[in-house]
Amino acid sequence: MGLPVGLLLRVIGIVLGGVTLAACGTGEPPSVRSAGTAVVTSDPAGDRYTDLGRVQTTREARGGIIRIAEPSIEQQPAISAARAYESFLGSTVAARYPAMKEAQAEVAFGLLTVGDYGDLRPDGSILLRIEDQPAFIVRVDGVEVVEGGAAHRGPTVTSTTLPSPIVVSSLIAVDPQTGKLIYQYVGSL
Amino acid sequence: MPMPAGATADCVAESTNLFDGYIGVGDQAYGASARITARPGGWCHGSPQLGQSFYSSWSMLRGPSNAWAQSGFDHAEDGSRVHFAQARNSVTVNSNFTLQSAQVGTSYKYWTVADSDCDCLRMYVNSTLLLETQWSPWDEWSKPWTPDYFGEVRDHGDDMPGTNAYKTIFDELKWHDGGAWQTDPALDDDNDNPDRWGLTPETTFCAVGPTCFGIWTK
Numbered sequence: 047m048g049l050p051v052g053l054l055l056r057v058i059g060i061v062l063g064g065v066t067l068a069a070c071g072t073g074e075p076p077s078v079r080s081a082g083t084a085v086v087t088s089d090p091a092g093d094r095y096t097d098l099g100r101v102q103t104t105r106e107a108r109g110g111i112i113r114i115a116e117p118s119i120e121q122q123p124a125i126s127a128a129r130a131y132e133s134f135l136g137s138t139v140a141a142r143y144p145a146m147k148e149a150q151a152e153v154a155f156g157l158l159t160v161g162d163y164g165d166l167r168p169d170g171s172i173l174l175r176i177e178d179q180p181a182f183i184v185r186v187d188g189v190e191v192v193e194g195g196a197a198h199r200g201p202t203v204t205s206t207t208l209p210s211p212i213v214v215s216s217l218i219a220v221d222p223q224t225g226k227l228i229y230q231y232v233g234s235l
Numbered sequence: 236m237p238m239p240a241g242a243t244a245d246c247v248a249e250s251t252n253l254f255d256g257y258i259g260v261g262d263q264a265y266g267a268s269a270r271i272t273a274r275p276g277g278w279c280h281g282s283p284q285l286g287q288s289f290y291s292s293w294s295m296l297r298g299p300s301n302a303w304a305q306s307g308f309d310h311a312e313d314g315s316r317v318h319f320a321q322a323r324n325s326v327t328v329n330s331n332f333t334l335q336s337a338q339v340g341t342s343y344k345y346w347t348v349a350d351s352d353c354d355c356l357r358m359y360v361n362s363t364l365l366l367e368t369q370w371s372p373w374d375e376w377s378k379p380w381t382p383d384y385f386g387e388v389r390d391h392g393d394d395m396p397g398t399n400a401y402k403t404i405f406d407e408l409k410w411h412d413g414g415a416w417q418t419d420p421a422l423d424d425d426n427d428n429p430d431r432w433g434l435t436p437e438t439t440f441c442a443v444g445p446t447c448f449g450i451w452t453k
Binding site for chain 2: 108109111137138139141142161162163164165166170172175212214227228229230231232233234
């Protein structure tokens with residue numbers, strides 16, 4: 047299925063010398079360069095994402111528990127944003143919440159820190175598993191999902207009442223070298 | 236889409252999330268913990284009303300209505316078997332699906348505690364922190380808080396994880412009283428589909444007594 051022109055422009059990236067370049071962290075679509083040997087590419091699957099390129103300004107989510115910082119110029123991804131988005135489509139989050147795959151996503155390359163994922167040390171502190179780790183971050187906002195809720199109190203009953211839907215975001219991190227998922231989160235960001 | 240792992244029932248359009256296990260009662264808990272054996276379940280034939288099926292088993296600290304914090308084993312229809320943690324302050328849901336593969340047949344300690352150091356809820360598998368809330372349960376949750384231990388599926392036609400021969404065992408059940416972990420929580424059974432799902436106290440498979448139970452699909 048074809049894309050509307052506006053959406054198509056939003057998923058355009060530029061491949062130059064084998065490295066994908068894109069607009070930087072502004073929330074705007076990547077610019078299209080006409081000079082030289084640049085090759086304009088688009089996502090053949092018509093997937094719903096915007097490539098934000100490299101993060102230029104540190105962003106935080108969940109009250110600072112998640113931080114995405116600017117990578118150094120030496121830190122280059124080996125895969126494309128499109129490949130990262132494919133990994134998102136295959137994630138547990140996308141399987142569990144299919145509406146995530148229908149929503150517009152943003153893909154950015156940055157250094158990810160997750161402050162609540164790590165190993166408990168004997169002194170009670172946490173050794174983080176993801177700290178300033180290069181990653182493609184795929185983010186989706188404003189998706190309505192249904193969560194089941196806790197079990198019932200009292201005697202055994204049969205549930206017939208549907209729980210109320212809630213609006214959530216998701217944040218998926220993809221290894222920029224291998225395309226493998228390294229982190230999955232759903233909820234309030 | 237992967238085929239169901241053995242479910243023999245059709246999906247029931249009217250159903251919502253369903254449970255098989257024990258609800259904690261009476262105690263003022265600040266944490267819940269259980270060692271749970273990861274077992275496969277199965278999905279109903281057809282389409283459950285609420286979208287994709289899953290099955291899971293978990294321990295949980297229950298707050299007021301529609302508020303909880305839990306960690307456990309999850310199996311989604313994409314075939315992934317992972318540890319997960321989820322918390323809700325009655326409005327906001329925080330979920331984290333980790334990428335540590337959960338191995339069928341292996342038992343994991345899943346535990347949640349209200350931690351005064353961070354003024355938050357923290358959810359773990361073994362010694363790995365999976366999720367913490369950016370909100371305080373002391374601010375967001377009314378009392379009482381109780382420990383719960385359950386298997387959960389989406390639909391009446393789904394298979395609760397475990398079989399009669401290989402039950403999902405919940406062992407080493409504990410609750411935190413605010414000072415230390417305690418054993419033998421007061422519990423009420425809750426099985427939403429007793430015609431298809433089993434729920435029994437166990438002794439054979441328990442590493443540590445006295446409170447241990449199994450769930451499975453008959």
